[in-house]
Amino acid sequence: MASTVDYIDVEGVKIPLIYEEDKRLPMVSMQLVFEQSGSIEDGKLPGLAKISGRMMNEGTSKLGSIGFAKVLDAKAVHLSAHTGTETFVIELSSLKESFEYGVKHVKMLLRDPNLSQETLEKVKAISIGSLSRKENDYDYVASNALKAELFKDTVLEHPSSGRVEDVKKIKLDDIKTFLKQHLVLSRAVIVIGGDITLDEAKTSVHALLKGLPKGKTSELPFIEADKESQHSVLERDTEQAYLYFGSPYDLKVGDSDEYKARVAAFILGTGGFGSRLMEEIRVKRGLAYSAYARVNTARSNVYFSGYLQTKLESQKEAETTVKEVIADFVKKGVTQEELDQAKKFLLGSEPLRVETLSQRLSRTFQEYYKGQELGSSLKELEKIKVLSLDELNDYIKKHNEINDLTFAIVTNSKK
Incomplete structure (x- = not known):
């Protein structure tokens, strides 16, 4: 049921x-x-x-x-x-x-x-x-x-x-x-x-x-991320540099293109091994054990963010690489092979996301909370299944705002 x-x-x-x-x-x-x-x-x-x-x-x-x-x-x-x-x-x-x-x-x-x-x-x-x-x-x-x-x-x-x-x-x-x-x-x-x-x-x-006060609701605000890039450095007694980065993302919960953001983010940084950031930062350059990025979506805010840890001496190279990978991603989009692999994972792992009662109830709550019709998650998967390379790349190229990166870095300049 x-x-x-x-x-x-x-x-x-x-x-x-x-x-x-x-x-x-x-x-x-x-x-x-x-x-x-x-x-x-x-x-x-x-x-x-x-x-x-x-x-x-x-x-x-x-x-x-x-x-x-x-x-x-x-x-x-x-x-x-x-x-x-x-x-x-x-x-x-x-x-x-x-x-x-x-x-x-x-x-x-x-x-x-x-x-x-x-x-x-x-x-x-x-x-x-x-x-x-x-x-x-x-x-x-x-x-x-x-x-x-x-x-x-x-x-x-x-x-x-x-x-x-x-x-x-x-x-x-x-x-x-x-x-x-x-x-x-x-x-x-x-x-x-x-x-x-x-x-x-x-x-x-x-x-x-019964007996609880009726109370009042309040309007949930939508808070946009700052469009102006910032660079915050915090000095600590650390042996590693911690790089966190983020940017605005032009999307709201319930937008018709939300599923495209999910696929794009998976290819760029959410998908672990095989994602662009992981391939460039860990596999090709050996700058970090892992690198991750995602689009954070809530009713009150939506933004792009990611993180990695690297050696202190590799901090600047890692930061430059993150900027280059994201800029290249927006400019050139993804390949057919990357799209096929993303579809394979997102569609193939669906049974694992609804195998327990709590998972199914949580999904239905999220659909209700976001103002979506019930079953919209399954319809999203159908859209992902037929998503073409041109459609996805057109979407990616429209989101140049993720290049407006803000960095927050914990490091140890003395070392």
């Missing part, structure tokens, strides 16, 4: 419900997704959504984090919260016989989260410790530096987890306000599947959501 989209009415609000029945195992999983509720809503407090999500993993005020975890473990119920750039997600999974027990505790968590000052200090201490350790993770440092350049003066210039100084500023009232504004019916989407009927799912979800 394929995943479907249905709706339930809760307090006069029409809630989308993405559902698939799968009786092969006596398991049920559910995601309660709140749209426009991730780090893009942080405002002037970077890390606020992440910290809010972590607070929701601390149980209820009545049971506390340990007590709440114990009662869930007793029934083998998994319950967790996390945030992305655009969404706030509460996940529940359990055996079928324990699912209603799990739903009951999700409802308890939503109504009575453990929002105490003591809990906040604990969460902040853990977050600060993690961020402090990441200061020596130079991939993390370079990646954040790249986004800071590409999305300067916007909410996306900040790491989603914030920085140490950002986390220290977050107060309990900030958390309470964020959760009150975002965990509301008007932003809710349910993704549910497993050994449960549609009617059972609707009954459980209605009981879970």
Whole structure:
């Protein structure tokens, strides 16, 4: 049975419900997704959504984090919260016989989260410790530096987890306000599947959501990457140079040519061995163990990015090579052999992308979230199958903006 989209009415609000029945195992999983509720809503407090999500993993005020975890473990119920750039997600999974027990505790968590000052200090201490350790993770440092350049003066210039100084500023009232504004019916989407009927799912979800405030939605902004090339160099005590690069990409989620971007990016840098960047940078020149590039697509932003690590003495050559490979790619396009290999992989690996229930539900959610009709992913594969070399190369040549590269490099000039 394929995943479907249905709706339930809760307090006069029409809630989308993405559902698939799968009786092969006596398991049920559910995601309660709140749209426009991730780090893009942080405002002037970077890390606020992440910290809010972590607070929701601390149980209820009545049971506390340990007590709440114990009662869930007793029934083998998994319950967790996390945030992305655009969404706030509460996940529940359990055996079928324990699912209603799990739903009951999700409802308890939503109504009575453990929002105490003591809990906040604990969460902040853990977050600060993690961020402090990441200061020596130079991939993390370079990646954040790249986004800071590409999305300067916007909410996306900040790491989603914030920085140490950002986390220290977050107060309990900030958390309470964020959760009150975002965990509301008007932003809710349910993704549910497993050994449960549609009617059972609707009954459980209605009981879970009833009583939540209706709240308000907010318009999700589209933030464009900076068109002006930048070159950011961060000095660290490192034995390798970390090169992260990116540029604007003239595309929005749902564009009719999105599948062409997928094929082009695969050939340029997403496809691993055989991709242009890997062939030129690793195979032919031995500058790096790996080189990767992709088109990042979300409703709120779309941009091109890539990365590699190289020896300190090879840094300039690697940077020049990246520019040359991308410029040549845009100017000359791809070969028939490259297109055939890309099609072979993208079409041949499709069964691996939909073999589990969670993968199928996730795909259906993405189709819904992007405003696409159900089954659009399969239609995209049909388009890829008949995509001609001339069509793809015409598309590639139109996207000269990826030559406007911004670099963020962590290096050690002294060595």
